[in-house]
Every structure is written in structure tokens, then in C-alpha cells.
Amino acid sequence: MIKHARPDHPIHDLVVRRWSPYAFSSRDVSTEDLRSLFEAARWAPSSYNEQPWCFIVARRSEPAPFEQVLQCLVEGNREWARQAPVLALTVARERFKRNDKPNRAAEHDVGLAVASLSVEATARGISVHQMIGILPDRAAEAFQIPEGAHALTALAIGYPAGPDEPAADVLRTRDQTPRQRKPLGEFVFGETFGTTSAIVSGA
């Protein structure tokens, strides 16, 4: 199962192939691959180079910590995410280290880091399915996340289930829904918010 984007304008293969499956293969992700994924996150840009992102990572091969991360997801996500070989929580640090002022870009910059991680994953044939549906308070307690930081999202990391691998029908069905996006004209604006940019509408 591979679900490519269907772009209206040419985009790089790594953007086309990135996709968030529900049905994961039981195949493990190697330590070397995981290091490269987090290394890619590391080189994301951030406001004042603060790098406000942290990750709490657990592998299914170690049942106790894996279950602990799983219990930090909302129930609907637990069902499918427990099949992934690797789970991670993202954590945003809310203040700048150098002056303790609030970092308005913290959550945004976690997004930049996770996207960079996903590029590396895609290049290695690995999929990342992000979830906003987590229980931040439970995560704070379970992993002793200190004041000034909070869990924001979770990531399921692994290989998409192949056609011959076991996966619940309901997940297969979810994975077969077509990928849809708004057209460019609905979010690339020019003179005012809501007015399509000439870049999009021009000849």
C-alpha cells in the first residue's frame, strides 16, 4: 500500500511519497534509521535557533515503555498505533533558554522538526503518522515532563503494511480513502486575505 500525492504542479518525489498510514507492518525500524530520523529533526530551523523540540521514544520491542507511550494517546489512536514498531511523543519547550522569555514559535518549530524527520523517513521508505490526539497531562506525569514544557503530538513510525501482511480491514479501508487537499487558490493569497495570488491565478 502506497498512497502518493496527486499534485497540480511538479513537486519533489519525497513530498509526493510522504503519507500517513494507519496499517503498519510488523517489521522493526533499525537503530541506525532512527538515529538518522532524529538527526534530520535536529537540523530543522527554529526561532533564534532555540531548537525547542524534544522527543520521547519507545520501541514495541520493549513492551513496558512502549505501553507507557501508548497510554498517552487518546483511545482512538491507541487501536492502530499499537501496531507501529516505534512511537514517539513530541514535547515543546515553552521558553527561551537564554532569557526565560516565552517562545511564541515553540509549537510551530516542533512542526518544522517533525517535518524534517518525516523527509528522512520517506527517503528510507519509512512512514510517520502524526497525531494531535494525545493526553498531555498523562504524558507529563508518566515521563516527568517539567514545568515549562508540554507534550504536543505523537508519532507512529514504521513501514506501511504490505498487501500480504496482516492488518485489520478497518485500517486497510481507512488507508484506501483518496488523498485530498484544497486547491492552491484557496490558501495562497495576494492583495488581501482571501484574494487568490496572481502567482496562482496568472497565466
Next chain:
Amino acid sequence: MIKHARPDHPIHDLVVRRWSPYAFSSRDVSTEDLRSLFEAARWAPSSYNEQPWCFIVARRSEPAPFEQVLQCLVEGNREWARQAPVLALTVARERFKRNDKPNRAAEHDVGLAVASLSVEATARGISVHQMIGILPDRAAEAFQIPEGAHALTALAIGYPAGPDEPAADVLRTRDQTPRQRKPLGEFVFGETFGTTSAIVSGA
């Protein structure tokens, strides 16, 4: 001037080459390239596929709207960003369209979209320099951004200035500072927040 990442673990060339210059070339970015950049943003993942990102785009070749975006940046950013051939503001929609509930992931997902745009840019030899230093209220007024949405960051988009192109010495100097990042052990955790993951520390 090209400033590559110096990774500790192998990462894809597009992650290595992504970099935020201060000194931009006067060379324009083509409409085709810009369409592909926003197309890449379009295919980013988002919470409930809400796609909460919008962009307000201006080209230096059209002085009035370009100046209008420029005036939405804090002064320190205006100085160097005015050299870029393209400026954009990112705007986050704060609520889900389908039920009007707050979208906790909105700013995070803007980050995902901009990172995707940056991948496409890097693949085309184009650089994107993101700024959190903007004036959201001024942007709201200038571009009639409605209630329920807010400007979050700005992007300077263009080609980095070549060694023979004019660029202020102060910008050249800023571009020559070495790229630095925290080691993986400081943000990839395992059993508790702050404890380095075995993925990083293991043999």
C-alpha cells in the same frame, strides 16, 4: 555561499542543504517555481486534514504589495528581507471549518506546511529564511485577515547571494557563522524526560 549541515548521522541531501541565508541574490524566482513551492506546502499533513495554513505572497517586482508585507516585519528583519525577491506571511486559521472548535494543532501544522515548502525550495536551489519577528496586528489590518486567523511568521524566498553579487558585509558575516545544533542526546529521550534514549546512547 552555501552552508551545509554537519550531521553526526547520515541524512538526506535535501536536509543537509536546507539553510536560511541573510544575503539574497537579486535573481527573481519564477512563477513556476513558486507554484511548486506552495504545491509542496499543500501536501503537508495536518490534524484532521484541516490544512489550517494560508500564505500572503508578494514579489519585489511589484513594489506596493511587497512594501506592504515588508512593513509587517519587525525592523531588524526588514533590513535584510527587503533584498529577497519574494516575501510571504504565513497565516494560521484557529478553528476547524467543520465544527468551529479550536484547532490546537494550527500553528504546529503551519510549521509542517512551511517545512514542506522548504524541501521543494531546497530541491530547486532556492532558500527560505523564516522569521517569527513580524507584526501580526499590522498584518491583520493591512491584509484584512479576519477574526479566527492570525499571521504567524514571514518567509523570505530567493537564491542565496553568490560570492560576486552585491550584499552588505554585515549580512555576509552573519551568513558565515558556523551552524550549530544540540547533540541528539539532549532532546531524544527514553524512560523519562531528560534521560537520553537508548537509540542514541546504545552501541
